Amino acid sequence: MARTVDIIKKQRHATGAAKEKLKEYNRMKKAISTALKEGPMTIPQIADKIGEPPDKVLYYLMTMYKFNMVEVDSIDDMDEYYLYRLKQQKNKK
């Protein structure tokens, strides 16, 4: 059966905003995942590592958490910052 998306694609194209959001999420997801491959990290540590503001890292990391790509590892000694890890890391252990 033909997909309805193929019909709409003939009538309209993705907006610039949509393309921008797609690109930004992919870029941040890749950067955060690469950083977390080295081991569990806090949000400020990831931000330092990838050179992005911590609030932006939190936004995308929590989006990844929501979609089951990331999980909580532990909390630091001062009970201030959680450490996060990639979901696959746990499975590999």
Add this chain to the structure above:
Amino acid sequence: MKMREPKKHYDVLVVGGGIAGQETALNLANLGYKVALVEKDYSIGGKMILLSKVFPTLDCAACITTPKVSETARHPNIDVFTYSEVEGIYKQEKGFRFTLRQKPRYVTEDCTGCQLCEQVCPVVVEDEYQYGLVGRKAIFIPHSIANPRIAAIDIEHCTFCGLCENVCPPKCIDFTQQERVDQVYATAVVLATGYKLFDPTIIRRYGYGKYKNVVTAMQMERQLVPTRPFNNILRPGDGKVPDNIAYVLCTGSRDVTVGNPICSQVCCMYSTKQAQLLMGALPMADVTLYYINIRAFGKGFCEFYQQARAMGVGYVKGKVGRIWEKGNGNLVLRYEDIETGEVAEAEHDLVVLSIGILPNKDYQKLFKNVKVDQDPYSYVKQIDELTSPARTSVDGVFVAGTASGPMDIPDTILSAGAASSETASYLCKVYKEIQPSLS
């Protein structure tokens, strides 16, 4: 896919599917009247469905509201139209004619809410139901207890990759869905259009939007619900678990400089509620409320306030003048201590702005040949507040809930009860005039 076909005529049109609209619709439907309930959002439930707990009982808001939401959605006498709008209401000799515009969500009612589409969608957009704290996909279920639990496509942010359509088990993605417009009649109209939240970016000296660790009370409310955006309560600037939280009361209320001179009636108590919940969730945290006056006027409110004080919540009688950020993300509040008359400063690691309630002026554009009068604050005017609180300046048009002014949840339900009984009484009168035999 065809959208829901409305009836040609309803006894009542209820505009707004929040708790006031639902309560009015349910009361009238239980009396046998046919009701069209029109909600502009993807889900009914209004703002209450997004709250954590209610004051002063600390009952779970979702547990109270979801049974009503389900009852409304399944009632045989209520036709619910979500993601729909009412336009161009014309008053006629007996009743009203209006345009019902159902907008496409590009997902049919066969959606099971499995969320497989969300998993594969590659676009992330700010989640409006989490007040921007986290992202959602371009195809999304509005929130975990949305009703109807049907996904919707944010077409402006869709890249038309088709992945959602590929994975959808019941094949309910339909990009060919079109808007549906109908002319419908109703004998009476109930305005339950609710309120809007104050936008704190207007008060620039508080730094909302600029300082990431200044949040609104609604953002904190979302952090306190079980389906919170983060894994715990965190400050949005860097993910730190906050341990010294400040609330700034009367943000956008009782403030002529922002055009809202009246009290929002709920901020003192929702801030007190959140402070108690925070002390439960973060036992080591200090919570301080900066207030002008505490208005604990309802049943059990004063005891609730005293309970918060006994738990250790700090109350400082002081008007906050300015907030600025330090290098570590902490915030300094400069305030006038009203008790001592001195200007003081205090440092906190998270600031919550207790934003007020504003009128939703959308009702002013609904009517074409009549005008629903507004009160001095732009809420729907109750022309006979003491003896007939739901009546408006237009015969046959009634008002329910916060469309007529700020009020809390129990008062909203009371107001909706008044609106439904006055509407029922009006319908009886009109139908007897049309068909005297009915009497």
